[in-house]
Amino acid sequence: MLPNPYDYIPSSALRPISGAVGDTVFHQGDPTHGLYVVQTGRVHLERVGPDGERFIIHRAQAGTSFAEASVFSEVYHCDAVIVEAGALIRIDKASVLAAFADPAFARAYGRQAAQQIQAQRQMLEIVGIRRAEDRVMAGLIAGLLEGSIVEFAARLQLSHEATYRALRKLVQDGRVMNPSRGIYHLHP
Amino acid sequence: MLPNPYDYIPSSALRPISGAVGDTVFHQGDPTHGLYVVQTGRVHLERVGPDGERFIIHRAQAGTSFAEASVFSEVYHCDAVIVEAGALIRIDKASVLAAFADPAFARAYGRQAAQQIQAQRQMLEIVGIRRAEDRVMAGLIAGLLEGSIVEFAARLQLSHEATYRALRKLVQDGRVMNPSRGIYHLHP
DNA sequence: ATCGTAATATGATTTCAATCATATGTTGCC
């Protein structure tokens, strides 16, 4: 694995946070303390609409961070709600800002951010493809099929049924290989 | 406007690039020279599938940069094709890497990257909403309606017809105001 | 003024993915 930028942050700046399902880690408008790393569990970032409806901005999975932009902001712009209990770590915003003076941290951060932006752009292009068959093909080219077809379908924002059908069609048309049940890949 | 990180790069590292429609700025597999800023025109980043079909990874508009991750990579991972003639500037990868030693650049880069990641995450959540009405409402809450409805619809990955219909429905249900033709906004 | 172009708007039809239903294969567990 590539260097994690947060390895360059002194451990004194890391605050373990615990919470139960439904707890709000921070509220929209709260002054920012820092960003968060999800070790286990899941957290939703939500914005509240004018009629009180909650709109999910982001679903943070275990192993990912969230609220990175809060480091550069005075207040949080959304609520963070725990939807699956687990362990979070908060990283002090002052420590992150200070760490940018360390070129090693800065480059590690830059690398990670640039790659994430690239990956997200690609995902936006992929989910923008209408036809299930084309979307699945694009997903295969992008290497998104690691693990089960169900996971792959979820990444593509397609039902798994539509994904199976598209895969079958691609195999019939000779564009995809299906050497055995559940295994699909492009021709070499 | 917030500080543009590339303002911290010495102008000696900026190379103007020109090209005609259809020209390829770089090819997949080429050694990386650096990242690019689109001043005018449009560039598509494309990956070639096994059957030769070209899959668009990203559409770079005027005023945006692309291939940022190439700074941390040895080779380009896609083709960059000019789809609308204009002016590009290439920023030397060595200069960008060197600039990370400047905390002011590093923080400006970090801020911009964090905000872009946040915005892209939000877009991924929004385009993942199936019902046109809900998607349009989410787009309004996110403040995506600046400019024409046609642009708004394109951002939401919806046909403009579906967008107009959803807006009408939201107005009928009293969730959105339509003070005059072409003007839609949330209640204050 | 009027011509052309683009945005706004809405109705009619078609398409295609979601959903529902169902069956089989696979895996881990007691």
Added chain:
DNA sequence: GGCAACATATGATTGAAATCATATTACGAT
């Protein structure tokens, strides 16, 4: 071995958005 849970797979039905068609309105250019 038998059972539960889940992945794989496919058929049938439904629903919602894309597409096609058509006006109207707005706006700039000539």
